[in-house]
Every structure is written in C-alpha cells, then in structure tokens.
Amino acid sequence: MYAKRLDNLPPYLFAQIDAIKAQKRAEGVDLIDLGVGDPDLATPAHIVDALCEAARDPATHHYPDYLGMIEYRKAVAAWYKNRFGITLDPAKEVLALIGSKEGIAHIPEAFVNPGDYVLASDPGYPVYKTSTLFAEGKCYNMPLLEENDFLPDYDAIPKNIVAGAKLMFIGYPNNPTGAVAPMKFFNETVEFAKNNDIIVVHDNAYSEISYDGYKAPSFLQASGAMDVGIETHSLSKTYNMTGWRIGMAVGNADLIGAFGRVKTNIDSGAFDAVQRAAIVALTGSQDCVAHACAIYQERRDALVAGLQSLGFTVHVPKATFYVWMKVNNSVEFTQRMINEAGIVVTPGTGFGPNGEGYVRFAITRPVERISEAIARMKEHNITGN
Numbered sequence: 001m002y003a004k005r006l007d008n009l010p011p012y013l014f015a016q017i018d019a020i021k022a023q024k025r026a027e028g029v030d031l032i033d034l035g036v037g038d039p040d041l042a043t044p045a046h047i048v049d050a051l052c053e054a055a056r057d058p059a060t061h062h063y064p065d066y067l068g069m070i071e072y073r074k075a076v077a078a079w080y081k082n083r084f085g086i087t088l089d090p091a092k093e094v095l096a097l098i099g100s101k102e103g104i105a106h107i108p109e110a111f112v113n114p115g116d117y118v119l120a121s122d123p124g125y126p127v128y129k130t131s132t133l134f135a136e137g138k139c140y141n142m143p144l145l146e147e148n149d150f151l152p153d154y155d156a157i158p159k160n161i162v163a164g165a166k167l168m169f170i171g172y173p174n175n176p177t178g179a180v181a182p183m184k185f186f187n188e189t190v191e192f193a194k195n196n197d198i199i200v201v202h203d204n205a206y207s208e209i210s211y212d213g214y215k216a217p218s219f220l221q222a223s224g225a226m227d228v229g230i231e232t233h234s235l236s237k238t239y240n241m242t243g244w245r246i247g248m249a250v251g252n253a254d255l256i257g258a259f260g261r262v263k264t265n266i267d268s269g270a271f272d273a274v275q276r277a278a279i280v281a282l283t284g285s286q287d288c289v290a291h292a293c294a295i296y297q298e299r300r301d302a303l304v305a306g307l308q309s310l311g312f313t314v315h316v317p318k319a320t321f322y323v324w325m326k327v328n329n330s331v332e333f334t335q336r337m338i339n340e341a342g343i344v345v346t347p348g349t350g351f352g353p354n355g356e357g358y359v360r361f362a363i364t365r366p367v368e369r370i371s372e373a374i375a376r377m378k379e380h381n382i383t384g385n
C-alpha cells in the first residue's frame with residue numbers, strides 16, 4: 001500500500017523523542033526538555049498585535065499570492081539590505097516560504113533528477129536528506145568534523161560524487177554543532193560550486209541568534225554567491241515565531257523562479273495576515289531580538305559552566321541556541337539522561353552518522369531549569385570524568 005519512498009525514509013527523530021517524552025510524562029516524571037529547538041519565549045507583542053489586526057481585515061481571508069505578497073517580499077529585501085548590505089529584487093529574487101522547512105523540503109523537486117547526488121552536511125538538519133529522498137536523489141553525507149571546525153572538506157569528496165552532484169545543503173550558524181562559518185569558507189563554497197556546477201542552498205535559520213558581539217554573515221555576501229545559490233531563512237527563531245510558519249528563500253533569480261514554479265503547484269502561499277505581521281517584525285524595532293539573545297546567552301553560560309564543572313569538554317557556541325557536547329556513546333548517554341535524570345537531550349546520531357559521539361542541548365528553557373538539570377546530572381553521577 002505504501003510508496004517505496006516511505007520505506008526509505010528514516011523515522012523523524014523528533015517525532016520519536018516526542019513519544020518517549022509522552023511516556024515519561026504519563027509516568028509522572030518532571031522532564032527538563034532540552035531536546036527540541038523551539039524557543040520557549042513568546043512572540044513579541046507588537047507582532048502579535050499586527051496579526052490580530054490583519055486577521056480582522058477580510059482582505060486577508062482569501063488565497064494568498066503563491067510567491068508571497070509583494071509587500072512582504074519588499075520587506076524581506078529591505079531587511080537583507082539593512083542587515084547584510086545585499087540588494088535583492090523583491091519580484092524575482094525573493095520568495096515567501098511557509099517556514100524554511102517547507103523550502104528545504106521542496107527545493108530539490110525543482111533541481112534534482114532521480115539518481116543525482118545531493119551533498120548534505122552531516123550531522124545536519126534531517127530535512128536535507130529526506131527532501132533528497134523525496135526527489136529520488138542520492139544523498140552524500142559531507143562529514144562536519146571537529147578538527148575542521150565543523151566545516152565540510154570539499155577536497156575529501158570523491159571525484160565521481162562531485163561530478164554527479166547537482167545541489168548541496170549547508171547551514172551556518174549550524175544546527176546541531178553550533179559552529180559558525182567565516183566568509184573565507186563561503187568564498188570557497190562559491191568557487192567549489194562554480195567549478196563543479198552545483199547549486200548551493202544555504203540554510204541561514206539561525207543568523208540572528210548570536211552572542212558576544214558576533215554577527216553571522218549571509219552566504220549571499222560571498223562574491224559570486226548570487227550566481228550559484230539560494231539562501232533560506234525564517235522568522236521562526238529570530239522572533240519566536242516557530243508556530244506561525246513564515247520564511248523566505250532569496251538568491252539567484254533563475255533558481256528562485258524555478259523553485260517558485262514548484263511551489264505554485266504544491267501550496268497556495270502563507271496566510272496574508274501572517275505575512276502582514278511578518279512585515280512588522282522585519283521592519284520594526286529589532287530590540288526584541290537583542291533581548292532574546294541576551295536571555296539565551298545567560299542560559300548558554302549557565303549550561304556550559306555547569307557541564308564543564310561536571311568534567312565535560314564543551315565548546316562555547318557563538319551562535320544558535322544549541323550546545324554540542326562530546327560523549328562516549330550518543331544514544332546511551334541520551335537514554336541515561338532521560339531515564340535517570342529526567343532530562344531530554346538529542347542524540348547526535350539523529351542528525352546523521354557523523355553525529356555519533358555527541359549530544360545536542362537546546363537552551364530553550366529558563367536558566368533555573370538549566371541549573372536544575374546540572375544539579376540532577378551531578379546527583380546521578382552523570383559526569384565527563
């Protein structure tokens with residue numbers, strides 16, 4: 001009864017973890033959930049107000065423009081100009097997404113033929129691989145290794161795979177490793193893509209969540225990037241709007257145009273009222289973003305200091321709300337954490353084979369809960385020694 005492609009799909013990690021969490025909660029366990037990357041903070045009030053006002057206007061109740069309201073696309077272009085100094089044509093180089101997951105899931109449909117290779121960061125956001133499978137492409141895992149600062153080594157990819165590759169997925173600031181990429185890496189990526197005729201999809205979902213004065217770049221700032229690539233981004237993490245489902249794909253006009261043709265045949269666009277509220281988010285004061293980052297930074301510092309005090313080796317991430325930590329065995333450690341201490345973390349293997357030996361903490365819970373998690377780990381002798 002099921003299509004073969006369903007057999008090839010790995011189980012969606014977070015759906016599996018949700019089932020274990022539900023079971024533990026039913027047993028009465030007070031879980032500290034540091035598993036999923038969904039901000040616990042509320043969407044800023046001025047954005048919620050804008051949605052309420054827009055939703056009361058019957059003009060928003062109809063089918064939206066397939067590619068996004070032009071006013072929304074103009075707001076995205078203005079935000080990119082202001083934030084990264086990149087000039088985008090709102091009509092041709094910007095597309096509204098129903099969250100960036102939707103974009104990542106559908107982009108290969110426009111470019112990947114059965115049997116084409118897609119190069120995907122590993123560990124990486126699982127949708128890079130599943131979208132490749134849906135398009136009947138073949139996924140090649142580009143290992144993100146600690147000794148390479150969690151950047152892929154293009155020279156290490158076998159020549160026949162590079163020759164058969166049509167598209168690649170990378171993303172910095174990176175989920176799950178928390179790594180950031182220097183412009184040098186993006187420039188090398190453009191060169192690699194041009195030399196080998198590969199389309200680059202850069203996932204920039206976390207560009208605004210950063211610390212210690214670090215500001216993440218856009219891939220499109222690299223010289224020549226507009227010739228070879230698309231960047232996906234969304235309002236989910238920046239404005240605590242994961243439930244609203246609004247994002248954007250920006251970049252090369254031909255690529256955006258082709259992807260728009262796919263979307264026109266799949267969905268009917270994001271709710272206009274959400275797009276109007278997103279315009280307010282992108283064009284209004286950005287103080288709310290700085291405020292959220294200050295909260296995450298305090299949590300990051302508490303978690304990292306706590307884990308170090310327990311003898312673990314942890315990197316202090318400059319961006320994202322993830323802490324990627326070395327352990328002996330990802331799944332065993334994750335199971336111990338939930339079964340003994342009631343703490344949910346994500347096993348690195350859930351992000352691909354190169355995630356083995358790591359777990360990911362999401363700092364999407366208040367600092368008091370993070371401190372309690374450290375206390376519980378100590379109590380249960382879960383240490384790095």
Ligand SMILES: Cc1ncc(COP(=O)(O)O)c(C=O)c1O
Binds near residue numbers: 100101205233246
């Ligand atoms: C790396 C990365 N890309 C994309 C997404 C998708 O986010 P959204 O669809 O909410 O924009 C996520 C969400 O967790 C993510 O971690």
